[in-house]
Amino acid sequence: MKPGVSPDTFPPRSHEAKRTSVVDAAASVFCREGYAGANIDLIAAEAGVSRQTVYNHHGDKEKLFMAVVRDLTERCNAGIFATIATFPDQPADLESDLVAFAVRMNRNCICNRDGRFLRKLIQAEGERYPELFAEWREQGPGRTWSALAARFARLAYAGHLSIDDPDVAARQFLALVNAELQITFMLGGMPTEEEVLRSATNGVRTFLRAFGSRKTTSVRQAALTHA
Amino acid sequence: MKPGVSPDTFPPRSHEAKRTSVVDAAASVFCREGYAGANIDLIAAEAGVSRQTVYNHHGDKEKLFMAVVRDLTERCNAGIFATIATFPDQPADLESDLVAFAVRMNRNCICNRDGRFLRKLIQAEGERYPELFAEWREQGPGRTWSALAARFARLAYAGHLSIDDPDVAARQFLALVNAELQITFMLGGMPTEEEVLRSATNGVRTFLRAFGSRKTTSVRQAALTHA
DNA sequence: ACAAATTTAGACAGGCTTGTCCAATTCGTC
DNA sequence: GACGAATTGGACAAGCCTGTCTAAATTTGT
Incomplete structure (x- = not known):
């Protein structure tokens, strides 16, 4: 070869x-x-x-462990960037497009086999191999957040969102759509398709209440009127 | 004896x-x-x-482990409920009161020694002792979320917030104020006071943009005007 | 100060794990 | 079909860890 x-x-x-x-x-x-x-x-x-x-x-055992972490990191990053490439840059229906994106992100990157394994290894052994996991941190979350922030900035520039700091918004988006899955993640479990969808739906709704621009926020208007 | x-x-x-x-x-x-x-x-x-x-x-080793988990669970729950008791039911300045509450929550319950230890043990060994951690799940997050949801419902009833589902809002509140600390938590680290404050500030700002009622949302008005 | 209980240091057996070595076998390629 | 590389199974030494046991030293309550 x-x-x-x-x-x-x-x-x-x-x-x-x-x-x-x-x-x-x-x-x-x-x-x-x-x-x-x-x-x-x-x-x-x-x-x-x-x-x-x-x-x-x-x-030996340690080299095998290193190989495992490198392998998982690589595959997870590939999956994450492939999924970010499907971000709805020109949304037809912003809310449902973001929900679908969040579900893809969870299903393909966070909840799948590689994602769960990598998360658990980082949590359990991160302190024992600082340089290995520092590398992961730069290659993974660092780049992921930047890429996602750029997509949100673009949506804001196009008038679909009203965002002050795209980096903060990107992190908060991820936090919101995973808000109801935290416990399952903690115990190493795999949330059902239904749980993923519900968490994403609720998270996106709140995200748009906070960051939706006036022209596309039917949900927000309803909420405000209702208040 | x-x-x-x-x-x-x-x-x-x-x-x-x-x-x-x-x-x-x-x-x-x-x-x-x-x-x-x-x-x-x-x-x-x-x-x-x-x-x-x-x-x-x-x-033996296993009984010792059980004792450790029980001990940590008990102390953490006590800390969490003591902190929830300081929730700002009659806020003078809703935004700064919620930020202060979030910082207290993090400092006293999530980031302290017991909190970090318990989280790591749950993540690492949760699958090995299902009934032990099921017990934690009921006593800890289950009750915490309910208690917090009740407080938010009260704020909404008093007209300070505009919330559809208090349970969802409570989980999203916690997710938002911790959004920027996830990676540090993952690696078992201890965020600085400054990081905790910044994450809480950003999280509460977004939370109020989503759920603030009109009469107390100076921040939100500014953001909308700025958009 | 005395008596009982607790703690200590150390030795010890039993079991398990890592990593190496080697002879026999299987597999892929020509 | 034959050659060479990879694989296998098993034996093996060395080390570590758990959990027990003992006799001596220490602490506690009275």
Whole structure:
């Protein structure tokens, strides 16, 4: 695959397949049992390989852990940016478009397997590997928030929103649409599709009450009239 | 020592002191190292007692862990309800009163030692002890949210806020005032006083833009005029 | 000051885990 | 079908940890 005279620069197919299989199993076990409680034999069994193969591929437990975190970070970031690319820049119905976006974000990035695993590893072992997780922090949330803030700024500039500080608004948007899922996240659970939708609906409604510009805020007008 | 005619129903003074000392040290070590990585010798050393004393008091590692979680849950709940009792029911300046309340909540309940420890233990070991953490969930967040929702409902009834669903508003209030502290929480860190204040200020401003009734919303009027 | 209870330090067995080594086997490629 | 690389299973040493036991030292209440 890299460069080479003959087509053998990379090992046989199943070699790479086993590698990812091991990383996947390791992610699962590290999350369930914690770093100290994770058992290489169990990881090997769950990956369907022998223990020796784990050591052949990754050297030792710590290197394997690093590989897991790097892998999860990479995949999660890819998912997040792919989803941000679907942000409703020219909304037909701002409220329902933002709700749909929030649901996509949750389903594809936060609540899926990789997202839950990465979150738990960061929470549990973040303090033990400061530089590893500092890297994650820059590549992940730092860039995510900037990208999202830029999209909100654009919506505001187009007159769909009334925002003072787009960075603050972006963080508050995420906080609001996840407001009702916090406990589930804390316990490592997976919210149902219905819970995700309800939290997003309530969060977007409040977000638009706070930041909606007058011309598109049927919801807000109703709320004010009702008050 | 156990039963007796004379006033000795409870053990000698330092006996109980050592007990709490052990629980405190155990909380710290369980959080740093995780359940599997926590070492009884280290806990004993950090508590300033011998290993045997740990076993005398708590039986085994699992019982010690349970005692730690129960202890933290109890203290955190006490702190949270004490703080909710300071909710500004008759606000002089609604915005600054809510900011001050949010800062108190964070400082006394969420960011302090007990709060951080409990959060981390729940995140790391919640799945391993379902009934223990189900108990926490009912006693803690469940009651907290209800109590807070009741306070917000009262503010709305008095005309200070315009709220449809007080339960949703209470959860969103907490989500907003903590919006900028999420990452710090994730990594187990302790936000500075300044960060707590800024997050609370921004969160309350957005909350009032969404839920403030017209008569007390100088901030909101300014924002709208500015738009 | 005395007697009972508690604490301590250390040794200890049993179990589990990591990481290495090696011979036999399987797999992919030519 | 044959060659070479990767994989396997199992044995293995070394280390660590839990939980128990003991005898000596200390603390507590009276």
